[in-house]
Amino acid sequence: MTHHAATTAAAILLAAVATVLVGAYGGRLSRTTSDFLVASRTVGPRWNAAAISGEYLSAASFLGVAGLVAKYGADALWYPVGFTAGYLGLLLFVAAPLRRSGAYTVPDFAEFRLGSARARTVAMLVVVVICVLYLVPQYQGAGLTLKILLGVPVWVGPLVVATVVIVNVVGGGMRSITFVQAFQYWLKLTAIAMPALALAVLFAGERPAIGGPLPPAITQDTTVAIEADVLVQVTRAEGITVDGHALPGPGRYQLHRGATMTLAAGASTPVVAGAPSTGDQWLSSGDGLGGNHPLYEVLSLIIATFLGTMGLPHVLGRFYTNPDGRAARRTALAVIALLSMFYMFPTLLGVFARLYVPQLLVTGAADAAVLLLPGAAIGGPVGAGLAALVAAGAIAAFLATSSGLLVSIAGALSTDVLRGRVRDFRLAAIVGGVIPIPLALAASSLELSRNVGLVFAVAASTLCPLLVLGIWWRGLTAAGAISGLIVGAALSGTAAALAVTDAIDDDASGGWAASLVGYPAAISVSVTFLVMVTVSRFTRGSSGADLPRVFARMHVPERLGMGVERVPTET
Amino acid sequence: MVRTRVEVQEQTAVGDALVRGLVRAQLGLALRLATVVGAIVLAIPLLGKAFPVIAALTVLGIRVNWLILGVALYPLFYIVGRIYVRLAEQGERDFMGIVDEGIERADDGTQT
Numbered sequence: 001m002t003h004h005a006a007t008t009a010a011a012i013l014l015a016a017v018a019t020v021l022v023g024a025y026g027g028r029l030s031r032t033t034s035d036f037l038v039a040s041r042t043v044g045p046r047w048n049a050a051a052i053s054g055e056y057l058s059a060a061s062f063l064g065v066a067g068l069v070a071k072y073g074a075d076a077l078w079y080p081v082g083f084t085a086g087y088l089g090l091l092l093f094v095a096a097p098l099r100r101s102g103a104y105t106v107p108d109f110a111e112f113r114l115g116s117a118r119a120r121t122v123a124m125l126v127v128v129v130i131c132v133l134y135l136v137p138q139y140q141g142a143g144l145t146l147k148i149l150l151g152v153p154v155w156v157g158p159l160v161v162a163t164v165v166i167v168n169v170v171g172g173g174m175r176s177i178t179f180v181q182a183f184q185y186w187l188k189l190t191a192i193a194m195p196a197l198a199l200a201v202l203f204a205g206e207r208p209a210i211g212g213p214l215p216p217a218i219t220q221d222t223t224v225a226i227e228a229d230v231l232v233q234v235t236r237a238e239g240i241t242v243d244g245h246a247l248p249g250p251g252r253y254q255l256h257r258g259a260t261m262t263l264a265a266g267a268s269t270p271v272v273a274g275a276p277s278t279g280d281q282w283l284s285s286g287d288g289l290g291g292n293h294p295l296y297e298v299l300s301l302i303i304a305t306f307l308g309t310m311g312l313p314h315v316l317g318r319f320y321t322n323p324d325g326r327a328a329r330r331t332a333l334a335v336i337a338l339l340s341m342f343y344m345f346p347t348l349l350g351v352f353a354r355l356y357v358p359q360l361l362v363t364g365a366a367d368a369a370v371l372l373l374p375g376a377a378i379g380g381p382v383g384a385g386l387a388a389l390v391a392a393g394a395i396a397a398f399l400a401t402s403s404g405l406l407v408s409i410a411g412a413l414s415t416d417v418l419r420g421r422v423r424d425f426r427l428a429a430i431v432g433g434v435i436p437i438p439l440a441l442a443a444s445s446l447e448l449s450r451n452v453g454l455v456f457a458v459a460a461s462t463l464c465p466l467l468v469l470g471i472w473w474r475g476l477t478a479a480g481a482i483s484g485l486i487v488g489a490a491l492s493g494t495a496a497a498l499a500v501t502d503a504i505d506d507d508a509s510g511g512w513a514a515s516l517v518g519y520p521a522a523i524s525v526s527v528t529f530l531v532m533v534t535v536s537r538f539t540r541g542s543s544g545a546d547l548p549r550v551f552a553r554m555h556v557p558e559r560l561g562m563g564v565e566r567v568p569t570e571t
Numbered sequence: 572m573v574r575t576r577v578e579v580q581e582q583t584a585v586g587d588a589l590v591r592g593l594v595r596a597q598l599g600l601a602l603r604l605a606t607v608v609g610a611i612v613l614a615i616p617l618l619g620k621a622f623p624v625i626a627a628l629t630v631l632g633i634r635v636n637w638l639i640l641g642v643a644l645y646p647l648f649y650i651v652g653r654i655y656v657r658l659a660e661q662g663e664r665d666f667m668g669i670v671d672e673g674i675e676r677a678d679d680g681t682q683t
Contacts, residue, residue, distance in 0.1 A: 085612070548586075
């Protein structure tokens, strides 16, 4: 085992070092603020699509999706579907006009479109909040991964990721992370495809049954250490003991932190309460993601993920690096293809995790499935090699997403709060990279994908309406945009805070309270659009922008020569 | 002189009307495609809820709900995206065509 840990540690180290080296290579020419913010707008569709996918496939996709599929089955497939579909929305409504606007950050777009410095400031605050919230699960994922793989304390992961990312971003900004992220897409794809394919071969040889009336069975005697209090559902009690006592029969049991559960070979795995326990329930759609109102939760999740991508500052930021609107469209289309290819594999791994490491379903730490699966199911040197590869991919996931988020934070803070010099960008990057560390250690660990789903809900309720209405509707005013941003951020932010701190009782108000807080998008997105439109109607004609010129610039092809690249004014 | 082009560039009433037409056409295209995708996507959980029998069907030993959510939706997104890119660029070419007609007419004008 120590030998395996050493292999894994070496792979993680290699991934981190490669990240820094590739970043240093890409960033060696970074000099100007434009290099740091938008890579001087020279990135073609292929590189940019790989970079966007590399940046986008975060801990939630690399680890979280497989964990959710293992636990909740068919309904969890909506997460990867939504994560991909978001780019279709982005392509249809945002990509080309946003690029043509010539803006260099989302706040800059707000000022360009609305002609209001106040709108710019509010947009800047929203950008920083979304990015910091999104960094938290990345850091948490890093903590979890290093703890599981190497047995180091949980604060080591966030510290390592923060350090590497700050070094990269401070070193070369957008120019250096473009290469890093493109490289990391291919690394992640390899790291998740190899174990999935290896397990598919194993599965095809054995053809074990997936469905059936019973929960998945343990194949060999297993001991599970309970690391957090958890309520589990036991369908068949034979072969299960907790702290040496056999369970009296089926039912729900509260397990306390520090308890040890042993499962004899052939025993049916208990599952976290709320998750489907039998194979048949797991296979069928409509049982939801652990809440009391599955249909509402799935619909709200669809809204959050389909629209949320349009409001993620780090994703939008990458589109500013394309040379023109046409390239921005082609980039978004290529991203859909790259993501579709990627998401097949975590889905497969989720299915295999249920078969081969069902004991993970007991503890709620299903996020670890991807990491532990190769070693557990394949074993030997091949299993160890695959495990090391997966570990390297996971680290790449945290690093790529975190770098993009940090560039967005630094871009917004340095041009809107500080004075827009390269020095300010670097200072802002350091501050922005450090702040999420204590938050990551303090926040309770929901499933990674679910945490990220909440951030999508915040993005869908704030920046998405700002961009969509701003790009297509001349009637949007600064007052309307600001009111909408504030209301949307307050609604979705409060819901996210309540969900992460687990403040709402699952059964309060017939379960609706927990469902609304855990999946706020259906309500908060509609309210935000409504507020923006209503307030804009009441403040009609107050726009400080030259609307005909603004709209011509966003929508008329560059060939007409109307585009003006905006650059931060260095004061 | 390239009159139509200048009218767009200088934001005259004619130029602005042309831009409005372009924006309306592109938005209409995006909304039509989004409606198609949205209808298909929303129909999946709703139909699954109303007729659980459909989702329980199997094709090649795999449940239909897994095939739709795990496989079929991805090519749908890509194909719709491709159609959009083609038509949106077509729309822009048409717009530039109208603008450039001004060039030809202006050229004719100088010759006669």
